[in-house]
Amino acid sequence: MNARPLLSGLGGIGLFLGLWQLIIGSGLIEYDFLPSPWAILGGLWAMLGDREFYEEALHTLAATLGGWVIAVVLGVGLGALLGSSTTCRRYSLASVEVLRPLPAVAFVPLALLLFGFSLQMELLVIVAPALWPSLINTMEGFAGVPQRLSDVAASFRLSPIERLLRIDLPAAAPSVLVGLRLSLSLALVMSVVAEMVGNPQGLGYGLVREQQALNPERMFGYVLVIGLVGVCLNAILVMASGWILPGQFRRPQAGWDTP
Amino acid sequence: MNRLLPAWVGLAPLAAVLVLWQLLAPANAPNFPPPLAWWRAVVTLATNGSLLPAVVETLWTFALGLFIATVAGFALGILIGTVRAVREWSGLLLEFLRALPPPVVVPIAALMMGFSPSMKLTVIAVTAAWPILLNTVAGVQAVPALLSEAARSLHLSWYRRVRHIVVPASVPALLVGLRVAVSLAIVITLLVEIFTALPGIGVLMVQGQRNYNSAQVFGLLALVGVLAYALTLMFAVIEGVVLSRWPPRVARR
Amino acid sequence: MSVAQAPSPVFALRDLGYSVSIREGVREILAGVSFELAEREILSIVGASGTGKTSLLRIVAGLVAQSSGELSFRGVPVSGPPLGVAVVFQDYANALLQWRTVAGNVLLGIERRFSRAECNDRVASALSLVGLERHARDYPWQLSGGMQQRVQIARALALAPSVLLMDEPFASLDALTKSSLQDEMLRLRDETGASFVFITHDIEEAIYLGDRVAVLRGRPGTIAECHPVGLGRERDQVGTRAAPEFLRLRQHLHGAIGAHA
Numbered sequence: 001m002n003a004r005p006l007l008s009g010l011g012g013i014g015l016f017l018g019l020w021q022l023i024i025g026s027g028l029i030e031y032d033f034l035p036s037p038w039a040i041l042g043g044l045w046a047m048l049g050d051r052e053f054y055e056e057a058l059h060t061l062a063a064t065l066g067g068w069v070i071a072v073v074l075g076v077g078l079g080a081l082l083g084s085s086t087t088c089r090r091y092s093l094a095s096v097e098v099l100r101p102l103p104a105v106a107f108v109p110l111a112l113l114l115f116g117f118s119l120q121m122e123l124l125v126i127v128a129p130a131l132w133p134s135l136i137n138t139m140e141g142f143a144g145v146p147q148r149l150s151d152v153a154a155s156f157r158l159s160p161i162e163r164l165l166r167i168d169l170p171a172a173a174p175s176v177l178v179g180l181r182l183s184l185s186l187a188l189v190m191s192v193v194a195e196m197v198g199n200p201q202g203l204g205y206g207l208v209r210e211q212q213a214l215n216p217e218r219m220f221g222y223v224l225v226i227g228l229v230g231v232c233l234n235a236i237l238v239m240a241s242g243w244i245l246p247g248q249f250r251r252p253q254a255g256w257d258t259p
Numbered sequence: 260m261n262r263l264l265p266a267w268v269g270l271a272p273l274a275a276v277l278v279l280w281q282l283l284a285p286a287n288a289p290n291f292p293p294p295l296a297w298w299r300a301v302v303t304l305a306t307n308g309s310l311l312p313a314v315v316e317t318l319w320t321f322a323l324g325l326f327i328a329t330v331a332g333f334a335l336g337i338l339i340g341t342v343r344a345v346r347e348w349s350g351l352l353l354e355f356l357r358a359l360p361p362p363v364v365v366p367i368a369a370l371m372m373g374f375s376p377s378m379k380l381t382v383i384a385v386t387a388a389w390p391i392l393l394n395t396v397a398g399v400q401a402v403p404a405l406l407s408e409a410a411r412s413l414h415l416s417w418y419r420r421v422r423h424i425v426v427p428a429s430v431p432a433l434l435v436g437l438r439v440a441v442s443l444a445i446v447i448t449l450l451v452e453i454f455t456a457l458p459g460i461g462v463l464m465v466q467g468q469r470n471y472n473s474a475q476v477f478g479l480l481a482l483v484g485v486l487a488y489a490l491t492l493m494f495a496v497i498e499g500v501v502l503s504r505w506p507p508r509v510a511r512r
Numbered sequence: 513m514s515v516a517q518a519p520s521p522v523f524a525l526r527d528l529g530y531s532v533s534i535r536e537g538v539r540e541i542l543a544g545v546s547f548e549l550a551e552r553e554i555l556s557i558v559g560a561s562g563t564g565k566t567s568l569l570r571i572v573a574g575l576v577a578q579s580s581g582e583l584s585f586r587g588v589p590v591s592g593p594p595l596g597v598a599v600v601f602q603d604y605a606n607a608l609l610q611w612r613t614v615a616g617n618v619l620l621g622i623e624r625r626f627s628r629a630e631c632n633d634r635v636a637s638a639l640s641l642v643g644l645e646r647h648a649r650d651y652p653w654q655l656s657g658g659m660q661q662r663v664q665i666a667r668a669l670a671l672a673p674s675v676l677l678m679d680e681p682f683a684s685l686d687a688l689t690k691s692s693l694q695d696e697m698l699r700l701r702d703e704t705g706a707s708f709v710f711i712t713h714d715i716e717e718a719i720y721l722g723d724r725v726a727v728l729r730g731r732p733g734t735i736a737e738c739h740p741v742g743l744g745r746e747r748d749q750v751g752t753r754a755a756p757e758f759l760r761l762r763q764h765l766h767g768a769i770g771a772h773a
Contacts, residue, residue, distance in 0.1 A: 008344075008348050008350070009347065009348070010351060012349050012352050013351050016352055089269075090269065094270045094273075095273035096269075097488075098273060098484070099484070101442060101484070101487040102483065102487055103442070103445045103446045103449055103487055105446045105449045105453065106449055106464065106479075106484075108464075109467065109468035110468075110477065110480055113290070113468045113471065113476050114290055189362060196362060196366070196454065207363060207366050208366050211367075216370055219370060223359070223367065226360060227355055227359040227360075227363075230360060231354075231355060405607050406606060408570070408599075408601075409601060411575060411593055412574075412593045412597070413671070414595065414621065427611050428611075430611070504612075504651060505610060505653075506610050506651075506653035
């Protein structure tokens with residue numbers, strides 16, 4: 001790896017923060033609700049002293065991971081079914097295509113109605129959209145298993161289970177892993193949304209609470225923490241993918257984008 | 260594109276669920292009202308005059324925000340992609356902002372701008388600009404080096420190289436980003452409406468939820484689904500028309 | 513008729529060297545390259561892969577600067593692509609603007625420099641020179657490889673260049689298309705009076721097209737030898753390739769390029 005982009009990248013962040021600090025600190029722009037980076041650091045430091053903050057972070061992580069696991073189990077299962085059977089695809093793909101664009105946040109009122117302010121509400125809001133990337137990518141992975149490999153499986157007289165474990169799953173793995181990663185970033189986004197407008201717990205709620213308390217230092221502190229959680233979750237999955245599929249894993253774009 | 264215009268038989272499971280729901284659910288089920296009740300609830304909203312203004316408001320802000328996002332995201336993406344120094348200096352910052360869940364922009368904007376229509380527009384434009392910007396940057400970097408050399412040997416000025424080579428060559432990447440931006444912009448529009456109670460479909464959904472009017476909540480959910488599907492379809496058509504000038508290999512990406 | 517010795521060369525290279533910095537230090541690509549290109553001449557440069565053929569062409573085209581030595585175009589040192597010099601690259605798919613029509617691609621180098629009428633005339637005549645007048649409104653990706661390469665040649669011709677630099681232009685085409693494009697190129701030279709630097713790894717192509725054949729050899733690459741082709745200006749695919757001079761030169765060059773060394 002070349003060190004130069006990293007150095008200038010750090011320099012860029014430094015320049016950005018420095019300018020921000022200078023503009024706010026010098027009083028060039030007098031604005032109550034835009035604190036300087038230094039003040040945000042202070043807010044973050046104060047937050048780190050609160051027990052509450054750790055409970056919130058833990059809650060958001062648990063909800064994100066829990067929702068992600070449910071979404072992945074459902075998505076990979078259904079995706080494998082749709083991907084390996086042309087008939088299944090034919091008779092349900094249109095339903096998938098109609099349901100998929102349904103905006104995730106529209107589930108918030110429904111989830112609130114059904115479950116009130118609860119973890120179940122949060123999970124519904126997370127699982128409903130986070131399902132799709134896993135489902136679609138798994139389906140495409142399984143549907144894309146080369147005919148030649150299927151012929152190999154047939155000529156070796158593999159049982160369906162053996163076939164699934166030795167041929168289909170490894171062949172589809174790169175695509176499935178991309179789906180898992182996209183589902184995870186979406187799960188984090190949706191848990192923050194659910195906490196912002198629904199279940200009053202977790203980092204999303206903390207963010208909104210500080211906003212409503214007109215406490216910009218801490219609010220930006222929460223923004224920073226949520227961003228770091230996103231970076232870390234993504235990095236862990238990228239690393240795990242590289243570990244599961246050494247060599248053949250193409251580094252995909254990081255981020256929350258749906259495929 | 261064919262995936263969005265599927266054979267109608269694929270709708271069978273969805274149709275079956277709705278029909279069974281209608282047949283099996285009692286007419287006054289508190290939490291899971293049957294689909295015809297959804298329809299009646301939406302019709303009620305339409306006749307009392309609250310539906311149309313909300314839909315117009317939501318779609319208008321969505322469209323305007325997406326337009327601003329496209330222009331700004333593409334222009335910035337071309338700049339960052341073309342000028343190496345800008346790309347290197349902004350690289351890490353973009354990497355962090357990319358991983359930041361877009362909804363956090365909502366409370367920031369709420370604090371700094373208050374609950375106003377301009378705040379709603381700003382939030383939509385800023386969040387939807389990201390996927391467009393990032394994809395455009397990637398698109399610019401994927402422009403074949405040979406193309407720039409060919410342009411230089413034809414004595415094209417820097418401006419004309421950007422305008423006639425880099426910009427058109429990045430259009431397929433822009434469209435990939437736009438596809439993500441469309442669905443993101445719908446989500447953010449509704450989120451802002453739910454969060455701030457600024458007029459729109461989101462507000463009607465929250466009202467339905469607060470009044471325990473489950474038929475209204477389901478009905479609006481279905482309506483939003485239909486709108487989102489129509490927008491996706493419309494975008495796919497636009498994409499197909501634009502990409503008809505590109506080789507099929509690029510267009511299918 | 514023997515090759516005319518023009519008094520002032522179109523291109524002159526003196527002791528030209530080119531190196532790039534890589535992780536392990538500096539790699540020399542070209543060293544001590546000297547040759548001249550005369551008016552209306554086709555100079556073939558033949559060499560095995562890795563001898564710096566493409567680098568040499570990019571330097572002559574003014575796309576990259578040499579590391580040492582001199583390069584001049586009609587007596588003026590080259591800095592940047594000189595006017596009146598056009599380049600045709602091997603990889604036509606990436607050298608053409610796939611989103612512009614054939615006519616749009618040919619127009620790329622001349623629009624804004626001439627009046628609209630003049631541009632239209634030039635596009636039409638360039639397309640008819642390469643036999644693509646009926647495909648002006650098609651997109652490149654709708655055409656075969658040979659036709660796409662013709663688009664690239666037409667784009668170069670629209671500039672009315674006095675020199676065409678060609679980097680293995682026919683290397684990725686099938687044999688039949690290749691030979692018809694070779695004959696077209698000879699015809700174009702007669703009709704336009706341009707000079708050509710023609711880079712190839714194909715020895716027969718180098719002899720068939722060239723008035724002179726230069727051999728690029730070694731790492732770093734250098735012009736090891738240069739032979740006039742005593743075949744006259746009239747060439748034809750069957751007769752020329754069977755001529756004793758052709759066979760003699762081919763046999764000699766096979767040893768000279770050192771491909772199997």
